[in-house]
Amino acid sequence: xxxxxxxxxxxxxxxxxxxxxxxxxxxxxxxxxxxxxxxxxxxxxxxxxxxxxxxxxxxxxxxxxxxxxxxxxxxxxxxxxxxxxxxxxxxxxxxxxxxxxxxxxxxxxxxxxxxxxxxxxxxxxxxxxxxxxxxxxxxxxxxxxxxxxxxxxxxxxxxxxxxxxxxxxxxxxx
Ligand code: INI
Numbered sequence: 001x002x003x004x005x006x007x008x009x010x011x012x013x014x015x016x017x018x019x020x021x022x023x024x025x026x027x028x029x030x031x032x033x034x035x036x037x038x039x040x041x042x043x044x045x046x047x048x049x050x051x052x053x054x055x056x057x058x059x060x061x062x063x064x065x066x067x068x069x070x071x072x073x074x075x076x077x078x079x080x081x082x083x084x085x086x087x088x089x090x091x092x093x094x095x096x097x098x099x100x101x102x103x104x105x106x107x108x109x110x111x112x113x114x115x116x117x118x119x120x121x122x123x124x125x126x127x128x129x130x131x132x133x134x135x136x137x138x139x140x141x142x143x144x145x146x147x148x149x150x151x152x153x154x155x156x157x158x159x160x161x162x163x164x165x166x167x168x169x170x171x172x173x174x
Contacts (some may be wrong), residue, residue, distance in 0.1 A: 014164065016159025016163075017159055020053070024085070024158055025058045026085055027062060029087070030089045030090065031066045031089070031090030033090065037135045038090055040139040040145065047148060049155070060077075060082070062077065067091070067126050068103050071113070079118065085120055085123065088111050088150075091127040091129075127146050
């Protein structure tokens, strides 16, 4: 009979830890539209990165007019080879955006394409909400800070992907 416990022990598990980030190079691309919300996302992202050991000199913040411009900016950032991950921050608020769906959908799908095309994590930290109140709640008040969350996802993805680059035998030795 198969020893299921032995088989379970033989499984390789890969997860990212968040504590070896001194050398991580992070590009934060920011859509300025709704700046009163977005700047809190930027603060949250920078705070999370610095608290997890990322060096300030390895962080770049690139500001553009709005969320619609983020995919192209993320693409140039990825293409430059200067970053291990790109974090895109913005706020698209339905209440004040007649073309909400266009801006929200094109920015999200554009960022996903850049990630696949350039083979690095491109993290979608764009808030898409119905109201300004919801956006405020998600930018550092009662529902957390999506900028900080996006920064942490970037670090976790760098850590996970770097393990996929190494020989599996090296992982087993740990
Ligand atoms: N850009 C945003 O980031 N959020 C919005 O809510 C928004 N609204 O309301 O229109 C918005 N529009 C600007 C857009 O991102 C582009 O900058 C603009 O269309 C020029 O390409």
